[in-house]
Amino acid sequence: MQTTERQPFPHRRGLIIVTTLATAYVASHFFRASNVTIGLDLMRDLSIGPEALGALTGAFFFGFSAMQIPCGLLFDHYGPRRTVTGMLMIATIGGVIFTLATSWPMLLTGRVLMGAGFGAMLIGSMVVISRWFPPDRFSTLVAMVLSIGLVGNLLATTPLAWASDAIGWRGVFGFAVAFTAIAAVAVWLVVRDAPSGHPFLERTAEPPRQMLQGLMEVLRNKRLRPILALNFCSYACTFTVQGLWGGPFLREVHGMSAIAAGNVLLGAVITYQFGMLAFGPLDRLLDTRKWIAVGGNLVTVSMLATLALASQPPVWVPVAAILVMGFVSAASTMVLSHGRGIIPDRLIGRGMSTLNTAVMLGVACMQSLSGIILGAFEPLANGARSEAAYHALFGVLTVVLLGAVAIYSRSQDVRPSDEMRARHQAQGA
Template sequence: MALVSPALPGLIALAFGYVLSQFYRACLAVMTPVLAREFGVAPEDFAPASAMFFLVFALMQFPIGAMLGRVGPRRVTGALMAFGCLSGLAVFSQATAPWHVTLAMGLIGIGCAPIYMASLYIYARTMPPARFAFLSSTLLGVGALGNLVSAAPLSFAMEALGWRGTIWALAAISGAGALAIWALVRDPPAPKEGVAPGLGGFLEVLKIKALWPMMPLFLVSYAVPAGIRGLWAGPYLDEVFGLSGESLGLAILVMAAAMTLGSFLYAPLDRLVGSQKGVVLPGAGITALLCGVLAFAVDRSMTLSVVLLGLIGMTGLSFGVHLGHARRFLPERLVGQGVTLMNFLSIGGLGLGQALTGGLVADLRGLGDPAVAYGAVFWAYAAALSGAVLIYALAPRHPPEPQEKTA
């Protein structure tokens, strides 16, 4: 308790920052229809903005992973969040074209990049490895509250304050969050065996063969629910079923709430099942199946589509348990680089997926039926996730037990 109690205020501050991070990665789903109409462009013109957030976020994992053990999570997170979020929101507030939003989201990605990793680094350095999957999944659930706020509440705020006024309010909240992290987070003690050198540590992680079958699923699994929720759910329901304003926000709220619930449901499952792989494998497989069903029934029923989006959100957030599986194969000196590398794959896959699906929608829009374009997106997600699941099936469940020496 002596270790946990002093760290608790800092962990709460990081959890609040992670709620903001989840909000920013999902807010464009609600804002895109409004921005598209004001700027006189198509919704897919904002796909690069969402992709930029995740690509910058992903690339930042390399310097962050190297700095967590040397500089400490307090200074890394507090400084980057203050710079990235505040400068990005200032640019966003003055936007008049999609490329302005793209620049803003890239800066915000810098600010959000260290928050989840700082929390996981503290967990990994102060908590038993067996609790890592539970804690990381629980934090995902807490952070998913940002998904809730970025749905109907964001719609209400935009109607009350306008979208520019809402951005300035978010700047004030983000500044307060960065200040709280700087003031309250306590850095954990350094590993007894020292900290692996920056890039060299990443290369050591890449040599761990047990992680190889896990990497494709890291690249794809989070990209599916977060990509649909963060970019395509709003335009899909708007263009295919005509939802807008508060109705659209409420529909997206269903998926956001399901993602929150799913994160909390995943948290204890590895202990109940006795294997993290035994949780992640069927969860990802079911998500792939649901994407296929949504693609098949893309314009059949608004109610069915909203239900399927919710189920994809609920089953798709196995990332915390998956990361716990990878954590079992990481030595203490490589924890910082290991978790950030897996996060790089996850967030980079999300950004890449949004860029590719944005191009897919743009190519198919000329057919005149938006249902065809969005159906192709859901088919693509289903195929990519199915392939990653088949490769993940080859991953070992646990590290090999050390063999006793015989005379």
């Protein structure tokens, strides 16, 4: 009789399942990042200001973060297959509303629904990885999911700018919505919650009270608190540049065209892809997660400080800062892996959703705040934001991220070698 220790880790089918989820994740990245390319077009077409654009962009992440805890409960109760499929259907409905919208409230409604629907994607992938593969492969496979998903970011830069010029942003979004609907069908057909013999398949479903008790157990875990602090701020600070204001900054302050700015953002996504490949296996090579995360985020702090303090620099300076930031922001995978090492398997859905709630709620808050910061400055005669306005924004991001790193530095590391040692001891017992 085979043991359940060897059953959970079949490789080929698990990789097919993870790849399917990662491919569906492309749509999430495309929609969340698209405003950095079409933001000025939305402002012009709908006669809205930076505050409204910031709120519109942040709405995706408010919807995303609002669904993290509910999705965590659904993952632990129903499993990723049914949960992700259902949520992708909601994202498809939101995409249709956004694409057909004729007013800002309709756009806002569509963005919220898209964010809510896509909120299941990353956590669903993490739950599947946790059930199909051993813990020392978690960081590498999560990096793979994020790397594939980032194709959506690539498509939301120069390709979106080109396509929008050719057929308009609504036409492009129509194709993206169709892709999302097809992805929902693919997830239902391909994904399985766990391999044969895994305890999840033989579980007794928890009653609602017990599920909430498990959630409270996660929230009361003091070891997670400094990790949540960095989760809240790290991606929020980098994505506010790369997913919202980086393009307008390059266009309004440095005079780049939409295509040229899109090329820079495309380059940042490519460097992020390389960063994923570089950072993914580092925890096994260096036997640490905490200090990789600290180092990467400190480099991001220095890049944000450069954008905040460099007055009228040559254009290569902000371009280089954005590209470097793209590469080192891949260190955020180590923060999630760090948190995964603390969460017990029986609470994996609720635990990972809690970690991702901090990530996306941080983005929602920071992008909404960013619009308020820029809106506090009088626009120039041509309606553009001034260099001083952007310097203020980047300065705030620098201080926020530096404070989060300081809090996170007090956390207790979770080393891959410790996890494998504990696993071998459990097998021996």
